[in-house]
Amino acid sequence: MPTVIVDGIEVAIEKGERLNGIQAAERAGIDIPRYCWHPGLSVVASCRMCLVETGTRNPDTGQIAMVPKLVPACQTPATDNTVFVTTSEKVLQSRAMVEEDLLIDHPIDCPICDKAGECYLQDYHFEHGQKQRRADIRPFTSRRREMGSTVTLFVDRCVMCSRCVRFTREISGSAELMVINRGSDEEIDVFPGFPLENKLSGNVVDLCPVGALGDRDFLYKQRVWFMKQHDGVCTGCSTGCSILVEENQDTVYRLKPRENPHVNQWWMCDEGRYGYHHVHSGVRELEVRRRADSGYQNVEWAEALTEIDQKLRKAARLGVLLSPHLTVEEAYLLAKYARSIDTQALVALGPVPVVGEDERFHNGFTIRAEKCPNRRGVEEIVAHFMGRVATHEDLLAEIAAGGLRGVWVSGGYKAPSLDADTAARFDGLEILVVQDMFSSPLWEMATYQLPGAAFAEREGSYVNHADRLQTAQWAIRPPAGVRVEAGIYWRLLGGAGLYKARRVLDEVADTIRYFSVASRPVSPIGVDLKANLLAAATP
Amino acid sequence: MTPFEPILLANVGKPGSHTLAAYEATGGYAGMRKVLAEMTPAQVIELVKASNLRGRGGAGFPTGLKWFFLPKDHPGPIYMCINADESEPGTFNNRILMEDDPHQVLEGIIISCYATRAQTAYIYLRYEYPLSYDRLQAAIDELYAGNLLGKNILGKEFSLDIYLHRGAAAYICGEETGLIESLEGKRAWPRIKPPFPAVEGVFRKPTVVNNIETACCVTQIAARGVDWFKSMGVPADPKNPRDPGSYGPKLYCLSGHVNRPGCYEAPLGLTCRQLIDDFGGGVWKGRKAKAAIPGGISMGLLSESELDTPLDFAGPGKVGCLGLGTAAVVVLDETVSMVDFLHNSCRFFAHESCGQCTPCREGTAWSLTMLNRIRAGKGRLKDLDLLLEIGDTMGIIPGTTICGLSDGAAWPMKNAIRKFRGEFEEYIRRTNPTGYMETAAVEALPVLAHH
Numbered sequence: 001m002p003t004v005i006v007d008g009i010e011v012a013i014e015k016g017e018r019l020n021g022i023q024a025a026e027r028a029g030i031d032i033p034r035y036c037w038h039p040g041l042s043v044v045a046s047c048r049m050c051l052v053e054t055g056t057r058n059p060d061t062g063q064i065a066m067v068p069k070l071v072p073a074c075q076t077p078a079t080d081n082t083v084f085v086t087t088s089e090k091v092l093q094s095r096a097m098v099e100e101d102l103l104i105d106h107p108i109d110c111p112i113c114d115k116a117g118e119c120y121l122q123d124y125h126f127e128h129g130q131k132q133r134r135a136d137i138r139p140f141t142s143r144r145r146e147m148g149s150t151v152t153l154f155v156d157r158c159v160m161c162s163r164c165v166r167f168t169r170e171i172s173g174s175a176e177l178m179v180i181n182r183g184s185d186e187e188i189d190v191f192p193g194f195p196l197e198n199k200l201s202g203n204v205v206d207l208c209p210v211g212a213l214g215d216r217d218f219l220y221k222q223r224v225w226f227m228k229q230h231d232g233v234c235t236g237c238s239t240g241c242s243i244l245v246e247e248n249q250d251t252v253y254r255l256k257p258r259e260n261p262h263v264n265q266w267w268m269c270d271e272g273r274y275g276y277h278h279v280h281s282g283v284r285e286l287e288v289r290r291r292a293d294s295g296y297q298n299v300e301w302a303e304a305l306t307e308i309d310q311k312l313r314k315a316a317r318l319g320v321l322l323s324p325h326l327t328v329e330e331a332y333l334l335a336k337y338a339r340s341i342d343t344q345a346l347v348a349l350g351p352v353p354v355v356g357e358d359e360r361f362h363n364g365f366t367i368r369a370e371k372c373p374n375r376r377g378v379e380e381i382v383a384h385f386m387g388r389v390a391t392h393e394d395l396l397a398e399i400a401a402g403g404l405r406g407v408w409v410s411g412g413y414k415a416p417s418l419d420a421d422t423a424a425r426f427d428g429l430e431i432l433v434v435q436d437m438f439s440s441p442l443w444e445m446a447t448y449q450l451p452g453a454a455f456a457e458r459e460g461s462y463v464n465h466a467d468r469l470q471t472a473q474w475a476i477r478p479p480a481g482v483r484v485e486a487g488i489y490w491r492l493l494g495g496a497g498l499y500k501a502r503r504v505l506d507e508v509a510d511t512i513r514y515f516s517v518a519s520r521p522v523s524p525i526g527v528d529l530k531a532n533l534l535a536a537a538t539p
Numbered sequence: 540m541t542p543f544e545p546i547l548l549a550n551v552g553k554p555g556s557h558t559l560a561a562y563e564a565t566g567g568y569a570g571m572r573k574v575l576a577e578m579t580p581a582q583v584i585e586l587v588k589a590s591n592l593r594g595r596g597g598a599g600f601p602t603g604l605k606w607f608f609l610p611k612d613h614p615g616p617i618y619m620c621i622n623a624d625e626s627e628p629g630t631f632n633n634r635i636l637m638e639d640d641p642h643q644v645l646e647g648i649i650i651s652c653y654a655t656r657a658q659t660a661y662i663y664l665r666y667e668y669p670l671s672y673d674r675l676q677a678a679i680d681e682l683y684a685g686n687l688l689g690k691n692i693l694g695k696e697f698s699l700d701i702y703l704h705r706g707a708a709a710y711i712c713g714e715e716t717g718l719i720e721s722l723e724g725k726r727a728w729p730r731i732k733p734p735f736p737a738v739e740g741v742f743r744k745p746t747v748v749n750n751i752e753t754a755c756c757v758t759q760i761a762a763r764g765v766d767w768f769k770s771m772g773v774p775a776d777p778k779n780p781r782d783p784g785s786y787g788p789k790l791y792c793l794s795g796h797v798n799r800p801g802c803y804e805a806p807l808g809l810t811c812r813q814l815i816d817d818f819g820g821g822v823w824k825g826r827k828a829k830a831a832i833p834g835g836i837s838m839g840l841l842s843e844s845e846l847d848t849p850l851d852f853a854g855p856g857k858v859g860c861l862g863l864g865t866a867a868v869v870v871l872d873e874t875v876s877m878v879d880f881l882h883n884s885c886r887f888f889a890h891e892s893c894g895q896c897t898p899c900r901e902g903t904a905w906s907l908t909m910l911n912r913i914r915a916g917k918g919r920l921k922d923l924d925l926l927l928e929i930g931d932t933m934g935i936i937p938g939t940t941i942c943g944l945s946d947g948a949a950w951p952m953k954n955a956i957r958k959f960r961g962e963f964e965e966y967i968r969r970t971n972p973t974g975y976m977e978t979a980a981v982e983a984l985p986v987l988a989h990h
Contacts, residue, residue, distance in 0.1 A: 043731070044731065044895070045731045045896075045941065046728075046895040046896045046897070046941065047896070047897055048896050048897050048898055048939055048940065049897070051938065051939060069936065069937055069938030070937060070938035070939060071938055072731075075731055093932070094932070094939060097898065097932050097939075098897050098898060098939075101897045101898060101900075101901035101902060101905070102897060102901065104901050104904070104905055105901065105904070132979075132980070133980045134925060134980055135905055135908075135980060136908060136909075136912065136980060136981055136982065136983035136984075137980050137981065137982055137983060138982070138983035159897075160894060160895065160897075160900065162895070179726060179894075181894075182709070182890075182891075182892070182893060182894055183889060183890065183891070183892040183893065183894040183900055183903065183904065184889065184892070184894060184900050184901060184903070184904035185894075186894040186900070
């Protein structure tokens with residue numbers, strides 16, 4: 001097994017693994033500071049912050065021969081017997097010099113900079129920088145320049161790492177960002193008339209190690225140290241990017257991508273990134289209501305659920321629409337509940353929102369036309385209960401044929417999923433329960449209106465287009481008056497205690513072959529459910 | 540001393556020297572014809588290796604070895620780039636060769652391409668040389684017309700196209716990978732190495748980058764042989780097996796405070812004083828020399844007492860200069876203020892730094908702001924220590940930058956302050972009597988203009 005030695009620590013790497021010094025050091029638990037290197041972009045070795053000493057160890061004698069000059073760890077391959085030294089006097093002085101260099105012309109306006117608290121310049125200054133400023137003092141405020149509709153640039157904070165420029169060339173392929181001028185006059189800019197307008201534009205703000213690139217959606221809204229991060233899954237489309245939901249006191253302020261080599265690498269699209277505002281929309285439904293002759297009346301949850309349960313039992317012939325926005329656990333529980341009342345209950349897949357075509361970018365990142373996170377997962381749940389994938393059309397046909405008396409429609413849609421004409425076809429039922437976030441034609445016909453949760457409030461799993469199951473943590477509590485679907489279904493099924501997604505997933509994995517691999521703990525980057533097919537195939 | 544019979548400059552000054560007819564009349568292209576008829580490409584590489592020819596562009600890398608680094612059995616295409624960017628301050632020998640003897644240059648290029656199996660050569664010419672451009676292009680056109688360029692040269696299987704590509708006035712385009720990036724139409728940010736151009740150069744194909752004067756040396760080696768080339772210069776140090784020596788003739792550019800500035804040819808190893816006195820007519824106006832740049836400003840400074848340093852690849856390094864560089868000597872007489880000199884040098888490098896790597900981008904700018912402040916009468920003694928620290932830490936030699944521009948920026952700072960420290964200290968004390976001892980950071984001077 002090839003071995004790399006970092007500060008005396010031996011790190012074993014796989015034969016054929018191509019690592020650089022930074023990655024090898026990471027394995028040894030050592031963080032080599034850097035600005036310009038990023039695992040998802042080409043190596044430019046221009047910031048010079050990652051300079052280390054390197055050498056080779058003679059495998060026979062154990063003698064170490066060091067190279068006399070410093071080398072960037074990002075461009076130095078870590079192979080068998082490569083030696084890295086990251087803590088020598090030479091290395092520490094070099095880092096202090098680079099850090100000092102970057103601060104010479106920097107406005108150092110942390111009090112008004114969004115990046116404070118997650119800024120490489122701040123962090124590295126404290127860890128590696130000079131104790132005192134030696135360059136001439138020149139306090140000034142950064143100039144600001146808009147790059148496009150999503151990103152703004154604080155010109156003078158830029159450290160010329162060129163990550164953003166490389167992103168627009170290598171990942172989005174749109175090449176809007178460039179460097180202008182030469183030497184210390186260099187700035188990032190866009191060509192006149194060609195602003196930064198591509199659907200992956202928000203990623204350059206994640207990439208920026210300092211506060212130069214700012215997210216116009218997030219600008220000045222919240223200090224990062226007040227926010228808590230929760231592992232989540234983007235519910236914008238069936239790509240299912242791993243994300244972080246950042247919130248403070250139950251308000252979502254920002255979504256960021258989470259590294260997932262199987263799904264989204266380090267990126268997410270703007271639709272997903274900025275697609276959380278509906279969570280705090282002022283027109284979200286917050287009250288449980290019951291239809292009466294005089295109009296809708298508010299009801300308490302407990303009372304409403306008791307009544308609904310009774311009326312569903314009385315209706316006896318049931319149908320449920322499982323929205324592709326529900327988690328696997330929620331879909332399963334709702335179907336199970338319906339079947340616990342009517343063993344022949346029709347379990348159908350809710351309307352699947354599709355907009356346009358799949359959009360593939362330069363490096364392969366794809367924004368999918370299917371604008372929901374869990375059609376695959378819900379489909380398989382439907383198939384398990386029905387033996388086929390029944391759709392909302394099947395359910396409407398059954399209603400028309402008089403075969404159903406009670407229907408529960410689940411939601412989570414950002415916009416009405418059924419138009420007025422289709423909604424009209426739900427007329428004539430004994431009981432129609434509509435559970436969703438926003439009003440819609442169908443909502444206005446419901447016997448019981450139950451306000452539903454948004455993605456940030458759900459805990460549960462989604463299966464993306466490639467059969468990868470990922471589990472999201474809940475990030476915020478739903479607004480007062482709203483209860484998360486999962487908890488309601490759990491309670492209706494007589495479940496004891498708090499709803500925990502993992503318990504339900506255990507049952508789903510045990511019950512439905514498609515999900516069987518998920519019986520083991522699911523890692524933060526998810527699990528490929530197709531592995532179960534291999535297991536099924538091998539005798 | 541016996542006057543040296545110029546070889547590289549032999550045709551310069553003769554009427555019509557830039558034409559094919561004049562060139563061939565004095566034996567031009569005979570060497571090339573012999574090479575194409577009698578030698579294989581591998582034999583030509585061996586010939587140039589045996590001559591110990593070292594590149595004349597500034598780095599002094601053995602040319603034959605550079606050619607030898609090309610991957611064998613590469614399907615191609617292999618590119619030859621001729622570096623005619625000549626932006627090292629004080630250097631103008633390439634210009635004279637291109638204007639007055641372009642065929643000597645082209646013959647060397649053709650032989651070099653034959654040896655390296657390059658079928659395309661790009662001459663990267665700095666924009667500020669319009670006459671060189673016209674003369675080279677005319678010479679190239681003559682060669683195409685005479686079947687000495689293009690498909691199947693002289694009826695052989697060897698084909699070569701030479702393209703003349705103009706730069707746009709950036710010093711960094713003289714750095715070999717900066718040149719390649721610019722040639723490809725991109726911003727001239729030098730590439731990180733490895734991979735080296737021999738493996739991945741122009742359009743990521745194997746490439747050799749050679750200087751104009753180097754190409755002319757190849758012409759003469761092919762015409763006159765290895766023994767002739769090695770009959771002049773400074774032999775390799777027998778105690779150092781890795782020393783390739785400093786053989787052959789060199790074009791010395793002499794300028795500054797001398798009576799007869801100009802380009803002079805002599806064997807490598809001429810001392811600076813010999814160049815000034817025997818060729819340049821001595822320091823002008825009856826004055827004495829105070830210092831001299833030995834090989835383009837990037838190499839640093841020789842003090843007056845160091846003027847007996849031989850100008851070969853090993854000489855200037857022994858007295859604290861970066862190296863021989865382009866052997867462009869600029870003489871500074873006793874009335875020159877070293878503070879002015881250093882200010883000018885810092886201004887040049889700050890302007891020319893490509894800006895991609897932090898130590899050079901910020902280091903050159905920081906040096907300039909300090910020199911600005913010193914000259915404005917607000918300097919501190921501490922600034923001298925900072926300038927030395929910047930100089931000692933930036934460069935490809937310590938490994939802190941991507942290319943050698945920062946070493947070039949550092950050496951004038953280090954040499955000027957270390958060899959003339961007294962003058963700097965006196966200047967600072969005199970112009971800033973109340974603030975020269977300050978060690979804490981001071982307010983920056985207000986920025987009046989920003990170009």
